[in-house]
Amino acid sequence: MSVRPSPVSKRASSGRADLRIVKRRSRRLIRRSPSTRSTPLVVAGVILVVAAIFGILLEQVLMSQSAFKLGKIRERMIAAQSRHEDLIFQVSQLESDARIESYARTELGMVDADPARTEFIVADIKYRLGNRLARSGGDNPSRLRPGQGTGLGLRSGP
Amino acid sequence: MLAFLLMAGRLFVVQIVESPSYARLAAAQRQKVVEFPARRGSVLDRHGRPLAISVDLQTVFVDPTLIDNPRAVASQLSGILGASPQVLERKLRGSFPGSRFEYLARQVQPAVAREIGALDLPGVFMRAEPKRMYPNGSLASHVLGFVNIDGEPQEGIEVQYDDILQGRPGRMTLEQDPGGRPIPQADFSYDPPRPGHSLLLTIDKDIQYFTEQTLAEAVQRYRASAGTAIVMRPETGEILAMANVPDFDPSRPGDFPAAARRNRALTDVYEPGSVYKIVTVAAGLAEDLVKPSSEFVVPPQIQVADRVIHDSHSHPTETMTVRDIITQSSNVGTVKIGQALGPEKLDAYVRKFGFGNPTGLDFPGESSGIVVPPELWSGSSIANIPIGQGVAVTPLQMVTAFGTIANRGTWVEPKLLYGTVDSKGDVRSTSPSTRRIVPQRVGDQMTKMLAAVVTDGTGTEAQIPGYTVAGKTGTAQKPLPGGGGYGNQYVASFGGYAPVKRPQVAAIVVLDEPDPHYGGLTAAPTFKAIVGHALRELGVPPTGSIEEAVEQLDAAQDGTQPAHD
Known part of the structure; x- marks a missing residue:
């Protein structure tokens, strides 16, 4: 920090020097060259511009990367959906009655039931049991062979 | 002065009068609309078991101008596609001079598509196409009907309830640069496809x-x-x-x-x-x-x-x-x-x-x-x-x-x-x-x-x-x-x-x-x-x-x- 001396009057120079302490009022008293004064502003401006450009470039890069990632994710999603549908189709094929029947007959030895040897269990046992007991006295109708006890000759064969 | 007036008049016409049409032309040049087909709804039996479903299969096509040696490519593909090399070679050469698109095979099975993709043949491309599949073969065929290779319904339930099954295709609108690459920060809109509803039949x-x-x-x-x-x-x-x-x-x-x-x-x-x-x-x-x-x-x-x-x-x-x-x-x-x-x-x-x-x-x-x-x-x-x-x-x-x-x-x-x-x-x-x-x-x-x-x-x-x-x-x-x-x-x-x-x-x-x-x-x-x-x-x-x-x-x-x- 420096203090410039106040100008010495002619009157003072002839006798005792009229010295005073001058109180600094402002920086305006200090003179600088114009180029030196604008340097910080220019530097700051340059920094700001560079930062803005860098920011825009960064944003571009990030957006491009995001768009690329989004595209990849969408592709994977579509592929996964296709795979899902393909698997549903394969499951449906495996559950096809024709395939199951063919496998059961050829690999597992499945045969058709013999109708003559099939028993049918009548469901509403209580109701029928009551009726039968009242009618014929004790014949348990809960397990009827085809045609048995109907009196109408329900036939079991083809 | 006259020239100035003429220029000003032309400027007025271009900037004010014809501005919307030029804007449309410019948009058409840089805008790209991508359509996404809607997934066709399934047909299910009364217990929800599929009778007809749509599955994405790959369609193989070729740009004949990019094929250097059609005979060699045909011999490579014939074994995978199960087609004769002569037929494939004809397609690879193009059906007319300058042809840039020929189908090689439509809706091939995923395994076939994987094999073709592994060959990485230049000029041979694939794209997904939905195919209607009937996993139970001829079961209920007269009820279901069928669709053609383009997915258009022809008979049966497929025709009768097509408006329910077909859904609504989606659209993506984006802006692209002259190289065809999407411009990330440009206008973008995406209307996703709406899949068709499935039908639940009374059939068991x-x-x-x-x-x-x-x-x-x-x-x-x-x-x-x-x-x-x-x-x-x-x-x-x-x-x-x-x-x-x-x-x-x-x-x-x-x-x-x-x-x-x-x-x-x-x-x-x-x-x-x-x-x-x-x-x-x-x-x-x-x-x-x-x-x-x-x-x-x-x-x-x-x-x-x-x-x-x-x-x-x-x-x-x-x-x-x-x-x-x-x-x-x-x-x-x-x-x-x-x-x-x-x-x-x-x-x-x-x-x-x-x-x-x-x-x-x-x-x-x-x-x-x-x-x-x-x-x-x-x-x-x-x-x-x-x-x-x-x-x-x-x-x-x-x-x-x-x-x-x-x-x-x-x-x-x-x-x-x-x-x-x-x-x-x-x-x-x-x-x-x-x-x-x-x-x-x-x-x-x-x-x-x-x-x-x-x-x-x-x-x-x-x-x-x-x-x-x-x-x-x-x-x-x-x-x-x-x-x-x-x-x-x-x-x-x-x-x-x-x-x-x-x-x-x-x-x-x-x-x-x-x-x-x-x-x-x-x-x-x-x-x-x-x-x-x-x-x-x-x-x-x-x-x-x-x-x-x-x-x-x-x-x-x-x-x-x-x-x-």
């Missing part, structure tokens, strides 16, 4: 399969030229199975003749013969003209106008009750009931039962059948129509009539579509319309007589062990082409329902030109196998004796007990 896959197998065996065993079978739930009108022979594979419909692709159950009409007698007798009972015990003197034949109607089996003149007329399927007796009704009343009941109009099933190509109005009847029509000649019906109309009797006189609209399923899995269904045709007592009287047909009459071959069955046989002579009377070819049929008390299944089997030609010997045993399986599949417990069922129907008529508890 297992019952459908068994019905088709049994019908095919019957057609083969009886050397019939074709056959149809329909299984439905009479209470709701839901069709559980609809089978036709011959059938086709909807994945390759072009390999089958058009006749095999026809859904005969709905589109073909036939003279029903004796099964139609249920309409005549029900009408007589409803009009109180006859009772089941009413007696008729029935000669072996009767002349009406220029026609002589015979019974199928010779017998002396005898007294028959209405019950006997039905159980023995007497043509002469039924004609007498028809005469008692008269043309107007008979015609009214025929139409009330739904003959002469589509059933409302909402299926493409459903026939109305042929019902001639009384004013156009000939003198012998009153003898023909009561026994099912001179009218033409579809098997669906006939099974719906049996369902009406099973429902104690209430006609229920048949339905194939249970509901639609949206992308969230919510099901929306509709209820069928119903209407009363004959009083409940007539339904019960008819059921008892039809049960007697199966226990003591012409339909004994339809007896199902463990269950009570009601039904009617039909053996109809086929009319000669051109309307010149009847020939020696027959349509055999059997329609009915089970169990007698609270029927759960109604069905009809129609065999075209079987040998033997009697419905009781061919269609009835087929009915027995199909309905027996359906009852077990639906978990209907065996019902025991017919006597008890008849007792309960009697009690219901006396008002002491509901027939259908």
Whole structure:
């Protein structure tokens, strides 16, 4: 920090020097060259511009990367959906009655039931049991062979 | 000054007047619209099992200008695609000079696509295309219909409900640079595709399969030229199975003749013969003209106008009750009931039962059948129509009539579509319309007589062990082409329902030109196998004796007990 001396009057120079302490009022008293004064502003401006450009470039890069990632994710999603549908189709094929029947007959030895040897269990046992007991006295109708006890000759064969 | 004015004027025109059109042109240059096809909805059976689904398959195409050595590429691809190298080479060279697009193979299997992708051939590209797949082969093919290679529906449910199935394609609008690369921060809009709704049919896959197998065996065993079978739930009108022979594979419909692709159950009409007698007798009972015990003197034949109607089996003149007329399927007796009704009343009941109009099933190509109005009847029509000649019906109309009797006189609209399923899995269904045709007592009287047909009459071959069955046989002579009377070819049929008390299944089997030609010997045993399986599949417990069922129907008529508890 420096203090410039106040100008010495002619009157003072002839006798005792009229010295005073001058109180600094402002920086305006200090003179600088114009180029030196604008340097910080220019530097700051340059920094700001560079930062803005860098920011825009960064944003571009990030957006491009995001768009690329989004595209990849969408592709994977579509592929996964296709795979899902393909698997549903394969499951449906495996559950096809024709395939199951063919496998059961050829690999597992499945045969058709013999109708003559099939028993049918009548469901509403209580109701029928009551009726039968009242009618014929004790014949348990809960397990009827085809045609048995109907009196109408329900036939079991083809 | 003049030049300045001209320039200013031109500037005004460009900037102000023509600005919107230039803006559009500029947008068109940099904007790109990408369409995403909507996923077609699936067709499911009543338990949600897929009958038709869409799967993305790869289509292989080529830019011939990018192929350096077509012969080498063709030899590489021929083994994978299973096509001849010569054919592929022709495509790789292009169908015309400068061609930049040729299909090599459309909708190839994923494994094939992977192999081609691994070759990394320049100029050979792939893109996904949805393909309609039918995982059960020919199962329910006549109901489902099919789509062509471009996914456009051609027949069946696929056509009828296309607006529900197809959905709405999505669109992505983006801006691109001259190299075709998307500009990230530019305007962007994405309207995602809306997938089509799936259809939930009333068809039961297992019952459908068994019905088709049994019908095919019957057609083969009886050397019939074709056959149809329909299984439905009479209470709701839901069709559980609809089978036709011959059938086709909807994945390759072009390999089958058009006749095999026809859904005969709905589109073909036939003279029903004796099964139609249920309409005549029900009408007589409803009009109180006859009772089941009413007696008729029935000669072996009767002349009406220029026609002589015979019974199928010779017998002396005898007294028959209405019950006997039905159980023995007497043509002469039924004609007498028809005469008692008269043309107007008979015609009214025929139409009330739904003959002469589509059933409302909402299926493409459903026939109305042929019902001639009384004013156009000939003198012998009153003898023909009561026994099912001179009218033409579809098997669906006939099974719906049996369902009406099973429902104690209430006609229920048949339905194939249970509901639609949206992308969230919510099901929306509709209820069928119903209407009363004959009083409940007539339904019960008819059921008892039809049960007697199966226990003591012409339909004994339809007896199902463990269950009570009601039904009617039909053996109809086929009319000669051109309307010149009847020939020696027959349509055999059997329609009915089970169990007698609270029927759960109604069905009809129609065999075209079987040998033997009697419905009781061919269609009835087929009915027995199909309905027996359906009852077990639906978990209907065996019902025991017919006597008890008849007792309960009697009690219901006396008002002491509901027939259908």
